[in-house]
Amino acid sequence: MADTITFRPDEDASRALAVLTQDGTPVSTAVRSALIRAARAVAAERLQAEAAELAADEADRAEAAQVLRDMETLRAW
Template identity: 70%
Template sequence: MTATITFRPDEDTRLALDELTADGTPVSTVVRDALVAAAARHAKARLRAEAESLAADPDDRAEAAQVLRDLESLRAW
């Protein structure tokens, strides 16, 4: 999917773009890299929040403990 996205950078964004493109990196590359990095941070934050929610859930913790007890009998040593 190819799309053209237009935005109006504010002063902070303009300064950031100037810094990131000073070495000749195209603005489109900087923007693509920033979006991919932001999406990765977002996914990690979402997973972290889900893990914290499960860790705080007493029913889930009890079920996990039961699974570990059930698997203990299958250990080879």
């Protein structure tokens, strides 16, 4: 069974919750969906930052280029 979480929304959170539940969506469902979307957004931001870091890494780019050249010689046609 899931844990029960209690929070005290500030004015901004209350307004956001009102928007998310105006169509009749239960508060629990709205909060659960918002948490999942927020976690996915954070994960995507982290992945973008990691990709940018790798793209800026000259040594990594050189190694990747070498791997592609090596693989080209293995092509059947």
